[in-house]
Amino acid sequence: MQFHPGAKPEFVHRVEARLEQLRTELPPVLPPPPAAITLEIGCGHGHFLTRFAEAHPERFCLGIDILSDRLERANKKRNRAGLTNVRFHKVEAVELLECLPAGITFEEVFLLFPDPWPKKRHHKNRLVRPDFLTSLAARMAPGGRFYFRTDHAGYFADGREVLEQHPRWRIVPSAPWPFEEPTVFQLKAPAYQSLVAVVG
Numbered sequence: 001m002q003f004h005p006g007a008k009p010e011f012v013h014r015v016e017a018r019l020e021q022l023r024t025e026l027p028p029v030l031p032p033p034p035a036a037i038t039l040e041i042g043c044g045h046g047h048f049l050t051r052f053a054e055a056h057p058e059r060f061c062l063g064i065d066i067l068s069d070r071l072e073r074a075n076k077k078r079n080r081a082g083l084t085n086v087r088f089h090k091v092e093a094v095e096l097l098e099c100l101p102a103g104i105t106f107e108e109v110f111l112l113f114p115d116p117w118p119k120k121r122h123h124k125n126r127l128v129r130p131d132f133l134t135s136l137a138a139r140m141a142p143g144g145r146f147y148f149r150t151d152h153a154g155y156f157a158d159g160r161e162v163l164e165q166h167p168r169w170r171i172v173p174s175a176p177w178p179f180e181e182p183t184v185f186q187l188k189a190p191a192y193q194s195l196v197a198v199v200g
Contacts, residue, residue, distance in 0.1 A: 015095075022091060022099040029087050031060045033103025036141040038062070040110040041093045041127065044184060046074025046086075048112060051181040053078075053086035059107070061086040064096055093127055097135045105141040108178070113185035113192070116152035128159035130166060137168035140199040147178070147196055151189035160195060169197045 031037065038056075040049045043063030053061040063086065065071055074088040091099075117125045128148060136146070146169065150156050163169045175196035186192060 019095060019099055022095060025089070026091075026096075026099055027101050029089055030062065030101060030104055033101055034105075035060060035103070036105045036107040036144070038108050038110075039064070039096075039106050040112070042111065042114050043074055043088060044070050046070075046077045046088060048110070048179075048181045048183050049086055049088075050074070050077045050081055050083065052179050053083050054081055055179065057085055059085060063088045064091050064093065066090060066092055094132065094135070097139055100139055105139055106136075106144050107141045108145045108147065109136065109140075110147045112147075112149045112183050113151060113189070114155075116150060116155040118152065118154065123158070126155065126158075128155070128162055130162060133162065133166050133169060137166075137199045142199075144199045145172075145175070145178075145196055146199070147194070149186070149192055149194040151185070151192040153193070156193045156195075163195070163197045168199055170200050171195055171197045 038049075038052070038059050038061040040052075040061070040063045043049050043065050046063055049061050049063040053059070063074060065074070065088070068090060071088050071090055078086050078088065111127060114127060115125075117123055123129075140146075146163075148156075148159055150159070160171065163171050175198075177194055177196070
């Protein structure tokens with residue numbers, strides 16, 4: 001992982017220790033490679049991915065979030081449903097890509113109603129940005145798809161522009177949304193926009 005030149009040594013040490021721990025934690029969570037899996041970034045309480053995994057028993061699904069209480073609720077949903085093809089794990093998306101075992105790729109990735117980081121100085125925290133999309137493309141299965149949905153018009157417009165200009169991604173205007181299960185944020189949204197992009 002690349003660090004900012006001005007990063008403090010204690011910060012670098014903390015991140016490197018966390019990455020080393022993730023490299024140990026992830027293999028038992030995931031199917032044995034080679035495997036193409038479904039990923040939801042920011043899975044929240046697991047509403048969407050639990051239902052998706054239930055409807056697609058042939059697919060292995062991984063949901064990630066950074067809040068422990070959300071993951072606890074997601075795991076309770078999975079356990080109540082008796083599902084073995086979905087797992088939830090506490091990890092940031094960037095660090096997941098850094099530590100993903102060799103041979104594990106993503107067939108589809110869902111990013112549903114992420115934090116829009118509306119202030120311009122915070123746009124660097126958005127995931128739909130060139131550097132993250134480059135890293136994600138490198139771990140996608142051939143023809144893998146990225147599904148993005150948000151109720152923030154500015155984030156949607158900026159995200160669309162980034163994907164249109166990215167050499168590894170192509171927006172598919174006519175592609176259908178593959179599975180409908182409203183998230184908590186979707187239920188609260190008066191309106192939202194969606195797009196589908198395929199890795200090239």
